[in-house]
Structures are given as C-alpha cells and as structure tokens.
Amino acid sequence: MSLRIKGTDITYHSQYGAIAESRHIYINAGLEYIRQQEPHKKEILVLETGFGSGLNALLTADYAAMQQVPVRYITLEPFPLSPDLWQALRYEGPDPELFRLLHEADWEQDIIIHEYFVLHKLRLGIRQLPPDVHAADVVYYDAFAPGDQPELWTPDIFTLLFNRMATGSALTTYCAKGEVRRSMQAAGFRVQRLEGPPGGKREILRALKAPTGPSPE
Numbered sequence: 272m273s274l275r276i277k278g279t280d281i282t283y284h285s286q287y288g289a290i291a292e293s294r295h296i297y298i299n300a301g302l303e304y305i306r307q308q309e310p311h312k313k314e315i316l317v318l319e320t321g322f323g324s325g326l327n328a329l330l331t332a333d334y335a336a337m338q339q340v341p342v343r344y345i346t347l348e349p350f351p352l353s354p355d356l357w358q359a360l361r362y363e364g365p366d367p368e369l370f371r372l373l374h375e376a377d378w379e380q381d382i383i384i385h386e387y388f389v390l391h392k393l394r395l396g397i398r399q400l401p402p403d404v405h406a407a408d409v410v411y412y413d414a415f416a417p418g419d420q421p422e423l424w425t426p427d428i429f430t431l432l433f434n435r436m437a438t439g440s441a442l443t444t445y446c447a448k449g450e451v452r453r454s455m456q457a458a459g460f461r462v463q464r465l466e467g468p469p470g471g472k473r474e475i476l477r478a479l480k481a482p483t484g485p486s487p488e
Contacts, residue, residue, distance in 0.1 A: 288471070289326055292445070295468035296475050297327050297411045298334055301443035305409050306340060306475070308439065314341040317406040318435070320414050320423075322348035325357060325373050327411050328390065329365050332373065335387040344391045345404055349396045351378075360368055363444075397428060397447055405439040410443035417451065424432035424451050429478070436480045442465040 305315060319327055328344060329447050335342040340457075373390060376382040382390045393401070410432055414423040422428075424446070432442060444451070447464060455462045460478035465473050 282334065285373060286470075289324075290330070290365070292468045292471050293326050294330055295298050295471075296443055296445050297413070298330055300465055300475060300477050301409045301411060302331060302334060302342075303420075305441055306338070306437075308488055309408075312408070313356055314343055315408045316437075317321065317342055317344045317402065317409045317411065318432075319344065319346040319411040320432075321377065322346040322351065322392060323413065324360055325370060327363060327413060328430060329370050330361070332369055332384055332388040332390075333365055336342060336385055339387060341387050341389070345391045345393065345407075347393050347395050347397060347400065349394055349399075399433065400431065400435060405435045407432075408437050408440050410440070410442035412442050412446075414444075417446060417448060424454060426454045426457040429455050429460065433458045433460060438480060438482050440480045442478040442480075444476050444478075447472065447473060447476050452476060 301387060302315065302317065307314070310445050316332060328346060331342060331344055334340070340349060352374075354374070355361075362370065369384070372384055376384070376392060378392045378394055380391065384390050395401070412432075417424045427441075436442070442455075442460065446469075447467075452462050452464070455476070455478045459480070461481045463477045464474045464478065465477055467473050
C-alpha cells in the first residue's frame, strides 16, 4: 500500500516493506540502542520529526509495551493526515486499535496510550520546536528526502536538534547521503554509517551526541 501526497511524488510507503524498514532504522538502531546503553533509565524521551503515517509511533508503542520500557513520545507534524488518508493505510501485523488511538489522540497535550507510552503530538515544524522540548534520548529523523525538502537536511537544523538532545543520545535516519553526514558532523554529531535494512537501503546513519562533543549555537 502506498499513499501519495497530492501534487507531489512523495509517498508514505517503502517498496522494501515499511514495517521492517522503520523497525530497523528507528527501533533497533535508535530506541533499542539507547536502551542497551542506559538499561536503568527510568524513561526514554523520543522526539520524532514527522508523525506522518504514525508507523514509527505505532512500532514504538508496541515495543514499549512488550519490553515494559516507559517511553514519552513527542512528535511533530505541521500537516496531519486526514482520517480518510490514515484509515486507508493497512499495516499488517501491528495492532489496528493501537494505530487508531495514536491518530485520534488529541494534539498539544500528553495522552496516555498505555502504561508504558505517553504520546504528545504537536502541529509544528522542526524550526518551531518549543523550548521546553529538550534532553531527548532518541531522535527519529524521518523527514521527507533531501530531494523533496532540502531545507530540512542542513547544518542549522541538525544544530537545533543537537542542542535539544541529551548527552549520550542518538539520532537515526534512513538517509545516508554524504552531504547529510557532513551536515550532522558540522552540528557536532559523531556519525556512524550502519548497515541498512535487509533488502533495502545499503546504509543508514546514526548520529551520536557524545559526552565530549561540541554544542555549536
């Protein structure tokens, strides 16, 4: 199933399997990685830069419940999908009721989805990130591709995020282009190139805010 945004070539889908790809990039390389680094952390704060189809939130809420790991999930989305669009998406496997709860949750406030998952959706873009959103442990950087929105892959965007992240935190993204890696490094991140999902992208990126890393303003 693919869902094309009207008037563009942008789609909410992956020809390689949306669930497997999102789980590999954001859950395994991001959330699970941080959990392994800090196994005694009482709560993990996840910041997502595009709620979109809701798939990353769905997989995270499912992971939190299965692993009994408390997660606070802040997600940005200036242009939420209308009900008819998100209802047209059919992800095989994850709980459809959970998917509905995530999309129907109120905006601009904490919503307890289940015992281990609190959702906070903001109708904002990255540059409008409120000052009280800070010390994120994991950032899911799931913006549209640089060819579609180049302004979201610049050093100043990654500097903004770097300064809102906790020391020892991680940002993961599907895009492994050299220019993106260099933009992350310019912002102060230590960048790792990781193997991509099976049958999919050759490489993905994980950017770390190391304890000794700079914090450029």
